[in-house]
Amino acid sequence: MSYCVNCGVELHKSATFCPLCNTVVINPGNPPDSQAKTPYPAEMGSVENVNSRAAALLLTVVFASIALAALLLNLLLFKEGFWSAFIMGASLMLWVFTVPVLILRPSRLLIILLDGAVTSLYCFIIAHQTEDTSWYYGIALPIIIMLTGFVFLYCYIMRRFKTSILFRIALIFGELGSYAVGIELSIRYFLYDSLSIRWSAVVGTSCLIIVAVLTTVMKNSRLREEVQRRLHF
Numbered sequence: 001m002s003y004c005v006n007c008g009v010e011l012h013k014s015a016t017f018c019p020l021c022n023t024v025v026i027n028p029g030n031p032p033d034s035q036a037k038t039p040y041p042a043e044m045g046s047v048e049n050v051n052s053r054a055a056a057l058l059l060t061v062v063f064a065s066i067a068l069a070a071l072l073l074n075l076l077l078f079k080e081g082f083w084s085a086f087i088m089g090a091s092l093m094l095w096v097f098t099v100p101v102l103i104l105r106p107s108r109l110l111i112i113l114l115d116g117a118v119t120s121l122y123c124f125i126i127a128h129q130t131e132d133t134s135w136y137y138g139i140a141l142p143i144i145i146m147l148t149g150f151v152f153l154y155c156y157i158m159r160r161f162k163t164s165i166l167f168r169i170a171l172i173f174g175e176l177g178s179y180a181v182g183i184e185l186s187i188r189y190f191l192y193d194s195l196s197i198r199w200s201a202v203v204g205t206s207c208l209i210i211v212a213v214l215t216t217v218m219k220n221s222r223l224r225e226e227v228q229r230r231l232h233f
């Protein structure tokens with residue numbers, strides 16, 4: 001029986017390295033037995049995959065039962081109006097938010113587009129249950145499309161290019177400023193038929209100043225090193 005000279009753990013007779021601290025086993029009186037069967041499995045386990053599939057199945061069953069129960073109650077018991085459309089739409093939306101993430105893990109860009117599409121669909125369902133649908137086309141849809149576009153653009157740039165933390169922060173602020181301006185433009189155009197901005201001009205200008213400062217820091221290598229050292233990037 002050997003013991004690790006570094007951490008003192010008891011070693012299996014087949015061990016050539018300590019399983020805990022990776023120290024080489026050298027015991028002249030009792031060298032590692034290369035013929036002995038190792039106590040560790042030869043293949044890596046894949047517990048996580050099974051778990052995520054099981055979770056996806058469970059979520060599918062839960063959301064499908066909620067939607068079905070709402071539909072049946074609507075058709076058989078509480079027949080006033082088509083209220084179950086809200087619950088079925090919400091179940092579909094939550095399903096799209098959660099299950100593709102568990103199954104299609106590598107394709108994040110596709111997931112963003114799916115989430116944007118299903119959110120638009122849900123608002124569409126709500127709009128068509130109410131009398132007035134103009135808010136959907138005037139405000140909700142533009143805001144959802146812009147948000148999806150900004151998140152998609154951010155993730156696409158992260159994936160396609162090697163970027164520094166400073167660049168990422170600048171990109172986030174640039175997108176936030178543009179998003180604020182976009183939201184106010186759609187609201188004002190919807191309410192007053194005018195393409196003008198007020199509060200978002202303040203937000204947009206602040207974001208623009210931050211982007212300008214960060215761009216200056218990124219362009220000046222000595223300044224960049226100083227900032228990175230002080231902020232531990």
Ligand SMILES: [Zn+2]
Nearest residue numbers: 004007018021
């Ligand atoms: Zn050890």
